[in-house]
Amino acid sequence: MVSVGLHALVSRNHKGCDLTEQPTAWENQTNNQWVRKRTMGRKTSKKHAGVNADHTVESVSGGNADDNNRSHKDKKTTHVPQTSFLRKQIDPETAKYFAEIANAIEGTEIDPEERSVICGNALEETRGKEAELATDYIISHTLQTLLEGCSLDHLCSFLQSCAKNFSHIAADRSGSHVVETALKSLSFHLQDNENHSLIEHALKKICKAIVVNPVDLMCNCHGSHVLRSLLYLFKGVPLEEFHSTKSSVGLAERLNLKAPHAKDNVSLQSVQIFPSLLKKFVSEMLNAASEDISKLQMNQYSSLVLQTVLKLLAGNEQELLHLIRVLLGSSAGNANAGNLLEGITIRNILRLVEETAYSHLMEAILEFAPETLYNELLTKVFRKSLFRMSSHHCANFVVQALASHAKSQDHMDLIWEELGTKFRDLFEMGKSGVVVSVLAATQRLHSHEHECCQAIAAAVCTGDEFPKCIVPRILFLENFFSLRDKSNWSWPHGTKIHVVGSLILQSIFRLPSELIQVYVTSITSLEEHHVLEASKDPSGSRVIESFLNSNISGKQKRKLVAKLRGHFGELSVHPFGSFTVEKCFTASNLNLRETIVSEMLPLQPELSKSKQGPYLLRKLDIDGFARQPDQWKSRQASQQSALKEFYATFGPKETKSFEKESFLADTVSKSKPGKLKDIRKEIETTLASAKTSNTPFLAHQVSKKVKRSKDEKKRHRKDGESESKRKKIKV
Structure with a gap:
């Protein structure tokens, strides 16, 4: 007999009964002994989209700054049993037909038009049997190929035929892949506006089927992913963007390590393909699930769906307010501004945020909540509980999300009041992510920056060792606070540098130099072998680079660079150290630059084979130094002089004063980074093209400008003459 799909059935019914009316349940997945060796590219592990193998939910709001795993410590996640159905058996003739179709179209080159016809005809044969075919492990793969190659008419027809059993198909391991392939194919047709009405009609039919019982689908690991794809399709967001979303991107933005992605903002807010359909679907789905909100709050899969809804409704304040108040458990009808949380049990929210799924959901709520609602959540719900929650x-x-999305200095004052004196306790509890989030918030809102730096320093170092020990202990944060006798702690050789400690120092070195002098003293006091070890570490090298990129004086930077003398060669061929070498070269004076290039010169063959090596060879002009050292020095001095002159003329006021023998790195971070980056690229391009010329940089630019202006005058004169001739001819 033909395989019945993923699960073996308890009993088989050969009668032509309605699939949705069968009460027989599937066997438990853990007791399923039928496993196919042929995976056909589909994952067979327990790791599902949006959920790690250990069932850790990855938040749509983006990442976290702590190493703590929420899921394995919290076993209270609500399990919602799924409504099952009995699938009719596939007859041998149908199975044979689709096997022949698979052999005909898979792995063979066919004319696109002919392929579309074959795929469309094959999909016609699925009419009335979509559920059993889509949930069959083997035939489902063939259906995916057909849906990728068929026309829009056949695609929409297939989805409309699936509508009756859409929830059952989407909740199946194999069927969910079929549905997602269909939705992905639909997204490609959205580029043509003429297709929108046809697509919308198909989507409306699917929505009507889903809202009958959305809870089971939202709480299913496969159905949750299908629902999120469907929601992104309503918004007009490409499904590739949804599937490729990385939590690390959101984390970088929350910690000020990366500017908010403009492309994401445009795709989520400006593009409105089916805005009314999205709002109506969300509204009806919430109405149908109104009695099960407590289940949705606690389930990890439904939490992911709700986070996606919050993200897609960003910018629609009224819809967001309504949705968030429902998710918070509000019983009030229409709350007034300033009293939006009326009727909500605050104690219940404080209890729920200690659950895995709800804590992720609350992160998204805080990220997308309007300022009025955020203000009430902070002042009425979480105030006086921040430290307890942080533990x-x-x-x-x-708490990290509260800090990351604080809207004003008043919000920062409230957060600082409760957490500003608790940094050492947080470090000892392993909650360093809270500290780095607060630090990033103080930097973003320009509030309590100096106090925050002082509090971090005091938390890791006191007494006679201050401030020398600050940077080493932050670099090895977890190692230091794991010891009982911290007074005898020393640099742990061979231990990987702590990621969050690295993030803290990167944030600190972006602050004005007058606020971080103790950190400057500490990092420039490091032993030479400690600086070398940090430069070879993926997290430690980031700290060294952030220091060399900062607005700290060139003298202090060169003090640290000099500690690597004799090791620039080995660092240049190291996968992480090579980036440090580049920053060292930029921050150095002429003598140190010559030292760096001299040490790299014998390693030219190795550098040319490494990943970063060819770039370093060009950037540092090592070949030019090998051929003509004196001319190389002259070019470096000319470049320094040109950059000084340029910034003295066109740069901001604070960049017009240069220290003796200092390079551009001394002042770059004081100016707008985007503009300076473009200006620097333009300068380096011009200098590279004029390496053999001894003409000063600015004079070279002026001469080009004069020459260009003369050419333009000649062209305008010729254009004027030709225009007058045309007028004469017309007359």
């Missing part, structure tokens, strides 16, 4: 393995992520 919890789930709730501490909510």
Whole structure:
């Protein structure tokens, strides 16, 4: 007999009954002994989209700054049993037909038009049997190929035929892949506006089927992913963007390590393909699930769906307010501004944020909530509870989100009041992510920056060792606070540098130099072998680079660079150290630059084979130094002089004063980074093209400008003459 798909059935019914009316349940997946060796590119592990193998939910709001795992410590996630159905058996003739279709179209080159016809005809044969075919492990792969190659008419027809059993298909391991392939194919047709009405009609039919019982689908690991794809399709967001979303991107933005992605903002807010359909679907889905909100709050898969809805409704304040108040459990009808949380049990929210799924959901709520609602959540719900929440393995992520999305200095004052004196306690509890989030918030809002730097320094170092020990202990944050006798701690050779400690120092070195002098003293006091070890570490090298990119004086930077003398060669061929070498060269004076290039010169063959090596060879002009050292020095001095002159003329006021023998690195971070980057690229391009010329940089630019202006005058004169001739001819 033909395989019945993923699960073996308890009993088989050969009668032509309605699939949705069968009460027989599937066998438990853990007791399923039928496993196919042929995976056909589909994952067979327990790791599902949006959920790690250990069932850790990855937040749509983006990442976390702590190493703590919420899921394995929290076993209270609500399990919602799925409504199952009995699939009719596939007859041998149908199975044979689709096997022949698979052999005909898979792995063979066919004319696109002919392929579309074959795929369309094959999909016609699925009419009335979509559920059993889509949930069959083997035939589902063939259906995916057909849906990728068929026309829009056949695609929409297939989805409309699936509408009756859409929820059952989407909740199946194989069927969910079929549905997602269909939705992905639909997204490609959205580029043509003429297709929108046809697509919208098909989507409306699917929505009507889903809202009958959305809870089971939202709480299913496969159905949750299908629903999120469907929601992104309503918004007009390409499904590739949804599937490629990385939590690390959101984390970088929250910690000020990366500017908000402009492309994401445009795709989520400006593009409105089916805005009314999205709002109506969300509204009806919430209405149908109104009695099960407590289940949706606690389930990890439904939490992911709700986070996606919050993200897609960003910018629609009224819809967001309504949705968030429902998710918070509000019983009030229409709350007034300033009293939006009326009727909500605050104690219940404080209890829920200690659950894995709800803590993720609350992160998204805080990210997308309008300022009025954020203000009430902070002042009425979480105030006076921040430190207690920070000590919890789930709730501490909510505190991080509160800090990351604080809207004003008043908000920062409230957060600082409760957490500013607790940094050492947070470090000892392993909640360093809370500290780095608060630090990033103080930097973003320009509030309590100096106090925050002082508090971090005091938390890791006191007494006679201050301030020398600050940077080493932050670099090895977890190692230091794991010891009982911290007074005898020393640099742990061979130990990987702590990621969050690295993030803290990177944030600190972006602050004005007058606020971080103790950190400057500490990092420039490091032993030479410690600087070398940090430069070879993926996290440590970032700290060295951030220091060399900062607005700290060139003298202090060169003090650190000099500690690497004799090791620039080995660092240049190291995968992480090569980036440090580049920053060292930029921050150095002429003598140190010559030292760096001299040490790299014998390693030219190795550099040409490494990943970063060819770039370093060009950037540092090592070949030019090998051939003509004197001319290389002259070019470096000319470049320094040109850059000084340029910034003295066109740069901001604070960049017009240069120290003796200092390079551009002394002042770059004081100016707008985007503009300076473009200006620097333009200068280096011009200098590279004029390496053999001894003409000063600015004079070279002026001469080009004069020459260009003369050419333009000649062209305008010729254009004027030709225009007058045309007028004469017309007359």
